[in-house]
Amino acid sequence: MQSIPVDTTRLGVLRCAIPPEAKISNAETGEVKKDRDGNTVYTVAVTVRQDRRRISVIEIAVPGEPKGLEEGQVIKVTGLVAFAWAIGDRHGISFRADAITPVHGSAAPKGGAA
Template sequence: MQSIPVDTSRLGALMCVVKPEPKIADFERKEVKKDRDGNTIYTVAVTVRQDGRRVSVIEIAVAGEPKGVAEGMPVKVTGLEAFSWVMGDRHGISFRAAAITSAPIAPSVSAGSKAGG
């Protein structure tokens, strides 16, 4: 399966909408998916918005638990790759990243005006 690098700078503001959760490899045995090094794979649902268009949600897999990432937080995604997959008559795109971290929140204009009053 060939990976396709994704330019995250073109995806606009990225926001976590579902906190990191361990990815399940086998639902019957409740087995958690691991990478080659034994690290748990987590999935994080992130909103993306390109050039003022409608918002899309993508699930991104990442090895190891993304620390400090919670629902509603802006995030930074490093090393994002897309993969095309086919299973029987089903097909789609999946995403994997090297890291997902919390991003600094831009200061609010109204917050500065309250300090003087």
């Protein structure tokens, strides 16, 4: 699988839609996914809005639990890469980042995410 670097400066405003959740690798056993270094992999749902267009939601996997993320908060994503995948008739794009951090001074709006 080839990784494709993503220029986050072209993605517009990134906001946390759903705070970090541990990624499950086996739904039957509840086993939590680990990276090759043994860190638990977390997923964060992120809203992306470019140039006043409609909002898209992507899930980004990140090693270790990102701290301080709240729903609706503006975030910074470091080292974002995309991976195209195909399994049988199913296909899609998955995202992974080195880190996801809150942007200080960007309190979440009252009443939830934008």
